[in-house]
Amino acid sequence: MNKPPSFAEGLLQYVEELKDESEMTEKQRNILRASVKLFAEKGFHASSTSEIAKEAGVAEGTIFRHYKSKKDILLAVVAPVLVKFAAPFILKDVREIFKERAQKPFGEIVTELYRNRLNLVVANEKHIRILLQEAFFHDEIREALISTVFEDAKVMAQKLIEAKVDAGELRPLPSQAVFRAVLSAMIGLVLFRQVLDKDDYAAYSDEEQIAMTVDILLNGIAK
Amino acid sequence: MNKPPSFAEGLLQYVEELKDESEMTEKQRNILRASVKLFAEKGFHASSTSEIAKEAGVAEGTIFRHYKSKKDILLAVVAPVLVKFAAPFILKDVREIFKERAQKPFGEIVTELYRNRLNLVVANEKHIRILLQEAFFHDEIREALISTVFEDAKVMAQKLIEAKVDAGELRPLPSQAVFRAVLSAMIGLVLFRQVLDKDDYAAYSDEEQIAMTVDILLNGIAK
């Protein structure tokens, strides 16, 4: 009775209420933009509403006209990114595309996946920063991230992997381990490019880095 | 001209000042323990000094008797973990061991590395949580982490990799890409075990998971 809304319910409910940017006032857009900037720089808790107001060129009261609490701003910032990440796995017609693609060699599928996700991350760097930061503390956000994005991706990926194993294209390893390898390589790619090793990464183009990563994923590093 | 202390200087200086737990008073140990608990649960900024005092069973004034500011507590919490992570790459005699090991097959070296680091993470879960969380915002911590731990590890690993390539044990890939593959697999292993996929991970033992990961790293997933 009255059990708290699950990941999908909570998120999707919020998504329903999500306004399109076009139907916001100028000031409201400024508030969001300022919040993204400050949250990404100093974190949610370290950014005060008075700072946000100043950065947005708005009275502090205006903020609470649009968002009933500070945390509400965070959700408004984070939800769209979560949706973008989750979308490919939620939307049915994209699943269809995935099915069509299942005929392609696994290497090509993964290459396309890495390319796609890398672009997504680069284009939404700040938002993703905020999303990850806050996923550390806010259970709702972390659970939404894992349940919505990760679990769905896992199910789809493992199906594909098992099919490819049956087709003799991949080695008969536990699909769990293969999925981890695919995802790890992707995370590593993003992490090195964006955080850890920017300089050395740039010695090759994105396309080359992806190709090397897929090559190693498929064929290993041993001679 | 008064240039800011580099990673190693700054860190090592702080480490010098690090008290051993044994030479702390009961209350001071309680303060640290309480801080670790709260920082891990709610983050640094969201934890107030009054909460820490209450959790530690101590007057708020006592905290500032031992730590001159709240941020000082964070550094006292984080520094020992940073040292643990960095130690293998800083200590010279460990480098020697690494040289001896260089004769072993690459797969064995990596297996040992994964085993070692996985234990480290499991044994220091909360501290590492705090370290990563705060590395997002505090430049000093992030830079210490990258400069001290990552860069040193990279240099050592790439030397080893290049030696193994020359010896014909590894494929002649850019050592950068190989290093990324090795580290990505390790991060993925930890991430799946601790955060993303606890349940399914447990279907195999740590030792089995490591073995599969190394197998995939060396030989790839393709047939």
Place this chain on the structure above:
DNA sequence: CATAAAAGCGAGTGATTACTCACTTATTAC
């Protein structure tokens, strides 16, 4: 045992926090 230093205390500090509310200005609907 005497004395000094360190550890511990908690009421009190000004600054800042998220948020409210009575009010004004702009937009929409008929």
Place this chain on the structure above:
DNA sequence: GTAATAAGTGAGTAATCACTCGCTTTTATG
């Protein structure tokens, strides 16, 4: 054109923040 609704304001609020300081208690030293 006027009534109603929404958007915007900024002074004000109680609570909380990190931190201080005068004081007491404990521990170490000779």
